[in-house]
Amino acid sequence: MQVSQSAPVAVRGWASALLATVAAFAAMLVVASLGLWLAGADSLPGGGFGSVVAATVLMSFGTPAQLDGSAVFVATAQGGITALPLSVSVTGALVAGVLFLRPLRRHAVVGGRELLLRLVQFAVVWTAVTLVLSAAARHTFTVSTGEPLLDEIGGAIGAEPVVGFRVDPGPAVGHALLWLLIAVVLAVAVSSRTPLPSRLVRFHASVRPAAHAVLTLVLVYLGLGVVGGVVALVVGSQPRETLAVIVLGLPNLAWLALGVGLGASWDGHVSGSLGLPFPEPLAAVLRSRQNVTLDLSTLADQDGRMWLLLPLAAVLVLLAGVATAWRAPVALPAWRHALHLAVALAVAMLLIGLATRISAVYGLSLLGLGGNGSVSLQPNLLTAVPIAAGWGAVAGLLGGLAAPHLRRPGRQQPVPPATG
Structure with missing residues (x-):
């Protein structure tokens, strides 16, 4: 009887995992296809548009793409790209998170084993689709040397210049599974309506208000980024390329602005052409010299309006502190609001820093983005994370002190036991 009862549950779990995986990958493929089409990747020789779309989706997990080329008449060249097109990443995370949580909301409680089983089922299906994409994310094509005689000779002896890109399946699966785990954990952390296993219920009132407030903060920055993108689209001279940046990398720029406003910094440089504005x-800043520190000061040296990122961050983080205290139990002491928001904002800054890393050398044009050269952008996490924690602590403390004066009378909730 137990087997007959558990079998339908297992079948529903696999069906749910399949639906969530297909929907998430479909949404990511749509965003990647639109952005790459706007960037001109549809003109890639040899019908490689589908391959570059598959590679872009896998890169959104943090998987590096390998670039190479060799021929008799040109030097062997190798390179690679590690960069997250965060618009693709965020789209997949939102769809995957919502569909993973949806079946759980029908239950008053959820067991730890059931939650783990659903995650394993999700991971298995996710791995299968990732392997299919990694097989598709490779393409080679011939290019001209620029010398008609050499092209003719190379064609005659079968030694035309060949270049290409690929995404190796091993790293693709590893990065995809780590990305999925982070997406699911964050979805569970921010969802106030999703039941938790009994051992984790005590964290409901401590983790979720701060996590939800920080999620709202980063989404507000996305909204502001959309406004800025629309302005750039209207006043700029490259509307299609600007729209490609918005579709593929708006969160990269928006969350970079958040980090810079908080006082974080990145080291980097740009050389050559990147194909997108x-x-x-x-x-x-990045072109000013070979190695440069990108922070609020260096940005403001180029455009004084960049100083506005500081008060913008201050106001929005303070509002996040108020929101944290507002959603938490009434009698929770202010120092605990400070602690919870400090941890949540530190984790967010860590993820933002890792997600905005860029390392690309040789031939972005091989992926259809129309440029080549090198770009590097690496976060200084040893300073960025403590700075974010400090902002969170101050905002959480002030929010905790202000919230009692903003609440409606009669709103009472029990205080969870102190867990540190």
Whole structure:
């Protein structure tokens, strides 16, 4: 009887995992296809558009793409790209998170084993689709040397210049599973309506208000990024390329602005052509010399309006502190609001820093983005994370002190036991 009862549950679990995986990958493929089409990747020789779309989706998990080329008449060249097109990543995370949580909301409680089983089922299906995409994310094509005689000779002896890209399946699966785990954990952490296993119920009132407030904060920055993107689209001279940046990398720029406003910094440089327009102050800083520190000061040296990122961050983080205290139990002491928001904002800054890393050398044009050269952008996490924690602590403390004066009378909730 137990087997007959558990079998339908297992079948529903696999069906749910399949639906969530297909929907998430479909949404990511749509966003990647639109962004790459706007960037001109549909003109890639040899019908490689589908391959570059597959590679872009896998890169959104943090998987590096390998670039190489060899021929008799040109030097062997190798390179690679590690960069997250965060618009693709965020789309997949939202769809995957919502569909993973949806079946759980029908239950008053959820067991730890059931939650783990659903995650394993999700991971198995996710791995299968990732392997299919990694097989598709490779393409080679011939290019001209620029010398008609050499092209003719190379064609005659079968030694035409060949270049290409690929995404190896091993790293693809590893990065995809780590990305999925982070997406699911964050979805569970921010969802106030999803039941938790009994051992984790005590964290409901401590983790979720701060996690939800930080999620709202980063989404507000996305909204502000959309406004800025629309303005750039209207006043700029490259509307299609600007729209490609918005579709593929708006969160990269928006969350970079959040980190810079908080006082975080990145080290980097740009050389050669990248094929897509960077915001002018950002491009000017990165091109100013071979190795440069990107922070609020260096951006403001290029455009004084960049100083506005500091008060913007201060106001929005303070509102996050108030929101944390507002959603938490009434009698929770202010120092615990400070602790919870400090941890949540530190984790967010860690993820933002890792997600905005870029390392690309040789031939972005091989992926259809129309440029080549090198770009590097690496976060200084040893300073960025403590700075974010400090902002969170101050905002959480002030929010905890202000919230009692903003609440409606009669709103009472029990205080969870102190867990540190």
